[in-house]
Amino acid sequence: MVAHIKTIKSISSSFYYNERKLISGDATCMMAENYPCQLAELTQSDRLGMLEKMAALNPRTKVNGLHIFLNFDPANRLTPYSLKEIAKFYMHGIGFGNQPYLVYEHSDGAHPHLHILTTNIQADGRRINLYMKADRFQSLLKQIRTRFALTTSTAVKDSGLALYQAQLLKPTYGKSQTFSGIAGVLDRKLNEYLFSSFAELNAILGLYNIRAERGKEGSKLFKNRGLIYRLLDGAGNRIGVPVKASSFPFNPGLNKLEERFKRNVPLKLGLEGRIIYEIERILNNPQICDTAAFSASLKTKGIDVVIKDDPKGELQDMIYVDHLNTCAFQGAALGSAYGAKGILSRLGDNGYPALEFEKGQGLHAGELDDGLPGAGVSAAINLSQIRSEQDRPVIPVVKTQRKGQRRKYRVKH
Known part of the structure; x- marks a missing residue:
């Protein structure tokens, strides 16, 4: 359980x-x-x-x-x-x-x-x-x-995905309706997973052949803060006609996503512990010597690895999607040792063809900075190991007024 x-x-x-x-x-x-x-x-x-x-x-x-x-x-x-x-x-x-x-x-x-x-x-x-x-x-x-x-x-026990990854059918162009296929995945995954950037969101959606895009900078779509969702083929290429976010009844538009980014930041605190523990356990195994074995081993623990590259196709970051704790983390956010270059260096592997990755502008298109902390606390179960305090992300603390000052403020207004 x-x-x-x-x-x-x-x-x-x-x-x-x-x-x-x-x-x-x-x-x-x-x-x-x-x-x-x-x-x-x-x-x-x-x-x-x-x-x-x-x-x-x-x-x-x-x-x-x-x-x-x-x-x-x-x-x-x-x-x-x-x-x-x-x-x-x-x-x-x-x-x-x-x-x-x-x-x-x-x-x-x-x-x-x-x-x-x-x-x-x-x-x-x-x-x-x-x-x-x-x-x-x-x-x-x-x-x-x-x-x-x-x-x-x-x-x-042998496969984390058997229990923790939702068994949704991937929408396939020509075999399923684009609108209903995308809507079904969004309706479920946006409510289930914790993500705090477009990169992390698209890492999750990419597992179901879907991508969110803001369009190129300077385009009408980008200027108007629009957002579209589209299907991908098996190789990560766009296919079919995109669907506007406003077309869905629950409107997963840019404003709603940015609110989620901010709200999810404090809810994710502590959830990185299981990912880091599993990465270290795998890297300490002498039989894991390339990215293919690294990715496959994490997958058995219910963690998918997604590569993020820049517009030139150069390796930029790894994103980890933990299906047990239903969250996603960029490798760089966990520490330099868990980013793409850090992992490749520790494996002694100079390539990454076996890992799933987003091509072109998939993950970086319209990507926002990580959101700011918001209200709320998350209690997560089955954390295997939590990082030490010095490795935790620093959350800004806002100094509040004293109780007496707040009372005066309310009376004044």
């Missing part, structure tokens, strides 16, 4: 994401816990209204919701009753057992998984602070595995 918690500012956004899955038949609402009525008696507005009314009791708290993902090994044949009991045990374990929460079972992946939506604002208006160390989360998961006899199959 793998768990992931995302703190959110918009409860309604996550709610309607799950409700759309209900409409499409890819999910079932299993529970409405601590609601005044039974689930069968609640309408859609009732389910959302309860959470939003609770969140509104503390208007000063902007990050007032949790979107929790519980993933299970396909080897476990879990009944609806077992899934409900696991959800209850988990929510009590993290201190949210008395909060109203919704539990959705999704059936659109290769493994069973639950989505749980709740608020961190209590009935008295006080906020629940979710500050649990990784070892306490690990202890909770161990209790669940023991209590409910959860197992991990050999296939999943």
Whole structure:
């Protein structure tokens, strides 16, 4: 079992994401816990209204919701009753057992998984602070595995992708509709993965033959801050007619993406630990002596490696997509030793033909700098190793006014 918690500012956004899955038949609402009525008696507005009314009791708290993902090994044949009991045990374990929460079972992946939506604002208006160390989360998961006899199959142990990478079909030009194919991937991946730049976003989308583009600098599309999505063929070349971001009902446009970049930066803190651990473990293996073996070894751990090159085709960076913790990191952000040149130097390999890479302007086109830190905290499960403090990215600290000064400010205005 793998768990992931995302703190959110918009409860309604996550709610309607799950409700759309209900409409499409890819999910079932299993529970409405601590609601005044039974689930069968609640309408859609009732389910959302309860959470939003609770969140509104503390208007000063902007990050007032949790979107929790519980993933299970396909080897476990879990009944609806077992899934409900696991959800209850988990929510009590993290201190949210008395909060109203919704539990959705999704059936659109290769493994069973639950989505749980709740608020961190209590009935008295006080906020629940979710500050649990990784070892306490690990202890909770161990209790669940023991209590409910959860197992991990050999296939999943041998291949991280078997469980952690979503088994979405790649849209193929001529075999599937361009619009619906791109929409299906975007609707799911933009909500599942944490990314903080266009390079990282396109590394994720590229695994599904899709690329986001702003157009060339100076073009009408670029000047108007437009964004298009297009299909790629097996070699990473553009194919077919592009689709404007504004054409999709959820509008994954430039403004929305830039908001995500900023919001995802603090949520990614700590998630780099597993990637670094797996890289070091692989590089310490004397049998790994080229990029092909390096890429293949990481892939078995649920981590894809994507090469980023500049317009001249020169090697620029590696991007790691971790499907277990659903996040992407540029190699340079992890440290010079984990960028493309650092990895090639340590392998003694001067080429990289075996690795997947984006051609032309794919990853660097319209690329933005990494976003600034925003509000929110992420609790990530199954971190193998965290970097030392001196290696962590430096996050600017903003000095705030004293409490008395804030009070005067409010009275003045």
